[in-house]
Amino acid sequence: MTAPLLLPFPAPPRAVRTAFDHLRQAEDAGLEPAGLQLLDRPWDPAGCAPRVRAQLWPWLDDVAGWLNGTHAWQTASAIPSCWPAHPHLVAELAVLACLRVVAGDAPTPHALEEWHRYALPGFTTRMADRLGIGCPPGRHLDWPARSWAAAHDSAESAQARRDLFDGDTGHGRSAAAAGPSARPLRGATP
Template identity: 85%
Template sequence: MTELVVPFPAPPRSVRTALEHLRQAEDAGLEPAGLPLLDRPWDPAGCAPHLRAQLWPWLDDVAGWLNATYAWQTTHSIPACWAAHPHLVAELAVLACLRLVAGEAATPHALEEWHRYALPAFHTRMAERLGIGCPPGRHLDWPARSWAAAYDSAEAAQARRDLFDGDTGRGRSAAGTGPSARHPRAVTP
């Protein structure tokens, strides 16, 4: 017998606890800036390793659930190598937390908004970033790797610092301080 609907994967205890602590802090009127030590499961990079260890399998279950429930088109399918794509890791964590909260709401409005806004926006961004990349069984490496390496190079970083220093007057000689020095394309009278 085939199930008509598959329930959303239950989060692990640590994720649920982190979300509950954040809800309690919000209910108490505490500002987010004053809560830097609380894990935010929708932002895995800022979570403690013990939470991430439980977060990854849940996100993997969520990805499978999304594929089985919502991926009719191939561009809506989350690739099996999703964890090798930092943008998918970040987006999937947000989408999973939004879906969890929406599914637990007392009225259907939050879940309707998740269907109307969060899920389609996720699919659009994923298709925009991956296209039909990473077909089943074949992970494609990051196409922009060489561009990122060039950006991270010592030469490029120094060139940017020189431009920043030139804009702020740091490291500028007294001779080169006129309008055309500040704006090389500016026409001086």
């Protein structure tokens, strides 16, 4: 028995299908955008309920494997096995997978062609740009920009930014009393 030419796209789990159905029903009913925010969006895992994420993670892992086996001819296009340790890959893989479900459900091939033309190459290009040579098989590399993120999150840096914001808007103290932090930002005209 020979292997199939193409493996089918992994079917989304029940919680993901239910989320899509609820969103479609809410849209059909004309639910206000504020009400739509209460519904799970599988393409944005951080906003999903834990019960949805519990089914979403294994599905996204299957999708990553399917993408690697079906679309990753070059190593730069392969999703590393440590993808859950890369927040940008988690976010983008969820969007790509959900777009593929919607495109696969379309009554004509146009949406699937757009997925192949735009979504998939966009994903692989961004992944390669962000990971560089990244994580080789079996060896996760730590986040190279960790020290930059830590510096951004420090209390001193946050206060310096707030001082610049306050100086720009005149909040908190008068611009004359604000001193050097009231100077315009680089490139701004006084």
